[in-house]
Amino acid sequence: MSLETTSLHTELEAFKSQFQAQAPQDVQALMANATQALQDSGLADRALNVGQTLPDAELINAKGDTVQLSDLLKSGPLVVTFYRGGWCPYCNLELRAYQQHLAEIRDAGATLVAITPELPDASLSTSEKNELAFEVLSDVNSAYAKQLNLVFDLPEELRPIYKSFGIDVEAHNGDGQFALPLAATYVVGSDGNVASAFIDADYTKRQEPSEVVAALKRLVTS
Numbered sequence: 001m002s003l004e005t006t007s008l009h010t011e012l013e014a015f016k017s018q019f020q021a022q023a024p025q026d027v028q029a030l031m032a033n034a035t036q037a038l039q040d041s042g043l044a045d046r047a048l049n050v051g052q053t054l055p056d057a058e059l060i061n062a063k064g065d066t067v068q069l070s071d072l073l074k075s076g077p078l079v080v081t082f083y084r085g086g087w088c089p090y091c092n093l094e095l096r097a098y099q100q101h102l103a104e105i106r107d108a109g110a111t112l113v114a115i116t117p118e119l120p121d122a123s124l125s126t127s128e129k130n131e132l133a134f135e136v137l138s139d140v141n142s143a144y145a146k147q148l149n150l151v152f153d154l155p156e157e158l159r160p161i162y163k164s165f166g167i168d169v170e171a172h173n174g175d176g177q178f179a180l181p182l183a184a185t186y187v188v189g190s191d192g193n194v195a196s197a198f199i200d201a202d203y204t205k206r207q208e209p210s211e212v213v214a215a216l217k218r219l220v221t222s
Contacts, residue, residue, distance in 0.1 A: 037155075038152055051194065094183075097206075100209070101213060
């Protein structure tokens with residue numbers, strides 16, 4: 001396997017190892033149990049998947065402008081990746097990796113967007129921090145991700161732990177909003193049908209951008 005293919009995976013695993021070396025064991029156990037419970041819930045199995053049609057939506061970008069997904073599909077395939085928030089280090093690693101592959105995605109005729117439950121002010125900070133040249137769209141109250149069966153609530157037992165890390169989810173998502181999306185990335189044909197889907201209840205795992213580029217190339221040649 002090439003270094004390019006493993007680069008995001010390597011960065012994610014390196015951060016995970018660093019976290020495990022520093023975080024208290026009881027905290028790690030609570031977080032691991034929550035991830036296992038989410039995996040056991042079967043939510044990922046019920047999410048939008050290959051062969052289904054991506055629902056249309058109007059979402060707000062980081063500048064406050066409205067973006068309609070069906071409009072983006074008029075110019076070709078669409079890559080949609082969901083992330084939890086700019087407070088999530090795994091999400092930031094993923095977003096930067098997709099930025100590095102943005103030229104390849106565009107060369108394949110596709111548009112890339114990232115969707116987050118963060119409010120526009122927070123998503124703008126995420127976009128600027130990671131120097132992203134693709135749209136970051138706010139899914140207020142996770143309304144759109146709920147249509148795709150991607151949403152879960154951050155467990156109450158984890159909320160004080162996140163606060164101890166300096167993570168205020170409500171400050172990013174809005175008062176009382178603890179809904180988060182699964183790690184999910186879709187490649188959608190210009191007909192609106194999902195050609196490739198990556199969905200994982202473990203937030204430390206993300207799809208390699210090179211796999212998305214490969215899926216786009218297959219879509220173009222099919």
